[in-house]
Amino acid sequence: MKPIRLPEPPSPTMGVPEIFENGANSVIRRAVVIGNGFPGSENQSLGLVRSLGLYDKHVLFRVTRPRGGINDWLHWLPISLHKLLYYIIRRIYSYLRFIASRRRRLAPLPSEKGGSVGLSSILEADSKRIVNMARESYEKDGPLLVVASGRDTISVASSIKRLASEKVFLVQIQHPRSDLSRFDLVVTPHHDYYPLTPQAQEQVPRFLQRWITPREPPDEHVVLTVGALHQIDFAVLRSAASTWHDEFAPLPKPLLVVNIGGPSCHCRYGMDLAKQLCTFLTNVLVSCGSVRISFSNRTPEKVSNTIIKELANNPKVYIWDGQEPNPYMGHLAWGDAFVVTADSVSMISEACSTGKPVYVIGSERCTWKLAEFHKSLRERGVVRPFTGSEDISESWSYPPLNDTAEVARRVHEVLAERGLRVRP
Template sequence: MRPIRLPEPPGVDGMETPEIFSGGGSGAKVVRRAVLIGNGSPGAENQCLGLARALGLADNLTLYRVTRPRGGINEWLHFLPISLHKFIDQVLRQFFRNTRFTIVVQGRKPYRVLNSSSVGLSTILEPDVKKIVTVARETYEKEGPTLVVACGWDTISYSSLIRKLASDNVFVIQIQHPRSRLDRFDLVVTPRHDYYALTASGQQEIPRLFRRWITPQEPPRSNVVLTVGALHQADSAALRLAAIAWHDELAPLPKPLLVVNIGGPTRNCKYGIDLAKQLISSLYNVLDSCGSVRISFSRRTPWKVSDIVFKEFAGHPKVYIWEGEEPNPHMGHLAWGDAFVITADSISMLSEACSTGKPVYVIGTEHCKWKFSAFHKALRERGVVRPFTGLEDISNSWSYAPLNDAIEVATRVREVIAERGWTVG
């Protein structure tokens, strides 16, 4: 059986420092807990969870979720700040209640908050800033400071207000670029392609009036940490557990195992069945060098894309297509896959695959523009990805220094927290 190669986190022989020596003595302030604020997007919330894991706080965290009103006219109001959006929704619902305009305002289906099963929690509450601040203040002396990690545009007002009201008791990290007033946070974590000046082609896509506002000038401030890709939970420990959990199903498969992850078109990476047909043709060309192929789709994959791929490979003896039933084999695929083919639209899936050190092939970069193009260029320059052309021999492996963004960010967080006289326990 081909050995699984996983990146190791930094450390000394895997030994942990006993708590008595970790700054947890009398008078020391140790960060032992985290409050995470997400926006309902698995990609955003996994970044919060990934950083919490890298800091060793995964077992002592609370996840809150900011949710916007949905249905009816609300689908046209997502450009508004979330507090204003909620206020307008409340006024409209009250004003047009029990009238013929009710459906226009709230839509035909009642609004529901869908909890993400990926985080393993049955209930995720809306963040209450006053309650979070009160708990952080009242428990500070006994339980130490609180780490607050938020990700996504809609979480900015919550995390910045928490820091404003309890700056002496919390350390606030905002993931993804907040665009303005970066001093509202103790630390901002953002991909390099989302921070640096736009490319020449990107400059033409943005009105000149907004260019300076959208992307700050170099160099970044001292409280900004730049990453290559997105943070995630696929660290070495998680992959080793996944390797065990999926051993019986994936270990017996003929090698090499090629994993194909298909996302969906985005504003900056638009495509349709043309890319699906290109992928199908290229996969047929490499099947002879594959022992087996596992294909999976994301929640964003259009049915017309998944349908054409499924019809083409359904029943093929080398190809298995995951149809969305639980359990999700994604972590198992990362652990047992020998090589990956990933559509260019998903920064999250590419970041996870590139953390394994295994061959990663990308298809569809020609459909991407602006910061997505900058992201793919950065990956190519680091030698962690190659274009998927259909001419590859999947049995010929190649390697690179795995991306460890979460570990690197966690190291920087520890350094900045230490400047306050705190430690992360």
């Protein structure tokens, strides 16, 4: 009788069935993204989820503040308190209208989105919903990956971790300004720790220093990046190059792409920068085959109008009017060089992920953490200041910023330390 030959144990290189590992509950198969309604913030969470291979297996929840009117004065409050105060104010206003009109029935005023604002709209309801999702699907789908970004998502994300700590793995993007132990991992740029530098300590009055975040150096919970996370990688650029081929392939080279954001509290500018940009672009046109200009939704109308007036009639220049499909991805894929205003960490980070020349205008107007961000990019040789004397046909390169992939790699490492892994 021939001996019974048992099958060989699975090879590590071919993957180990879950039965040989810690069981089905050691595998993360889906994600929840908690956003705040701002593309620059949500894009970071979506970029990480994409890099982990879970983009097609995620659900987006959004925590948004009421906007307009008195809300512009309440935005500094924690979002739950902001919503509660807004609800109370609306109810009082509605009651006063009721008294004035002698109505018998009290009806809430419609919200900006057409619904009514009630206590159920306070964000704790979202945390409970996500916790229930994690608990109900744990046996079948394993732990839930939760990725949140932005100040307004902190309380709901940390509540989820507190209520279902063993069933979720929580990644908070951007420094949460709270106890880091409330999160499994915090992803934040180096310049978020600028307040700890001697230079920053000199800029902040002593009585305010204890309120400046962060107050301690990064610990094991923190993954530091150079810039912002995003969804741009070579696969995305290849796809965009194919999608926009017919429009961009015939353009004369080199193609200079100009991305214009808008002033912020740490990077203030107006007509002066617009006029300077027009002068510099006019100077470099001789070395350009084509120039494509795009504005963001934060660009002041007076800035965009000035640039349109000065450059729109030049045959080499095309300015996107915001009506046709957004060519942003096509610009990243087909652009030979980029000029980006200094206010946007996201647009600069995405341009620097291409490895192509990136020129920044307005960085000398930046202060505080944003100035530190630009300093770090210049020291790495990733960007150069736009002076108007550049030869755009001259190409130079650098190791592309790869923050999103590096953070995804760190997430895998931390999960492995806990006996977990991601399986799309």
